[in-house]
Amino acid sequence: MDQVEKTLNQNRLVLFPADQLQPGERKLVKVDQIEIAVMNVDENIYAIRNECPHQGISMIYGSISGTMVTSKPQEYQYGMENELIKCPLHGWEFDLKTGRSVFSPNQVSLHIYDVRKEDENIVLYLRRSPEKVIVQDFSCNHK
Template identity: 70%
Template sequence: MSPVEKTHSQTRVVLFPYDQLKPGERKLIKVDQLEIAIMNVDENLYAFRNECPHQGIPMIFGSITGTMLTSNPQEYEYGLNNEIITCPLHGWEFELKTGKSLFSPNQVTLLTYDVRREERDIVLYLKRKPENISIIDFQCIPNCK
């Protein structure tokens, strides 16, 4: 198990060396009974609950995309490239940074976690000290890039 230490309000968990999660890769972390997806997207780390708030589908299979932005009639503008994760079952879109849904940002969110690169390690911050942590290497199916 990884080193765990309690800080003022959070528990700091060193997961693994940074070079074990290259850009485009994903890992699944099981913290007690909770699954957390960890992703490296263009050298940016994201961590979120591996469960779509709609029907509980594993979000680790979701595509990383952008989306159409609000624009004037008959204008089409694509943006937020590599900042959106899409639920693989029903296509619900969430911001990777905040977990907010694009269709109802104040009501539906994907729970996110603080994950950082600290020197050579990837570190996850949790609200409570976990009893058990396991790391599952994840092989992405072709459509979840």
């Protein structure tokens, strides 16, 4: 279904109908030589480079969770539920919205892409026009 349309500063790529990505589902999109994990987490659509910046492990296998957040001494507060993806090899956690790591947000990050639900389609915005796009279903029992 992919079709590319040049916008003012980006290339708009229609990937697939939105009903093909239900909550909890993921798809692997190959744009030329780059793999992008597209996922629906609680009706929020995210697109991330499918490569952990640490050792290149596929992030599409990562679990989605939250983490302990800043709180008062002797209090433990869990937050950011379903906003973090964890590297399946070493457990590095990244914010799905910003790509920043939890442990070193100003030094290590995961590349994120602008992805949206528009007119009942999932649309990816890219800086350059792709030559080849492949969308693959991905079966994983993570959130």
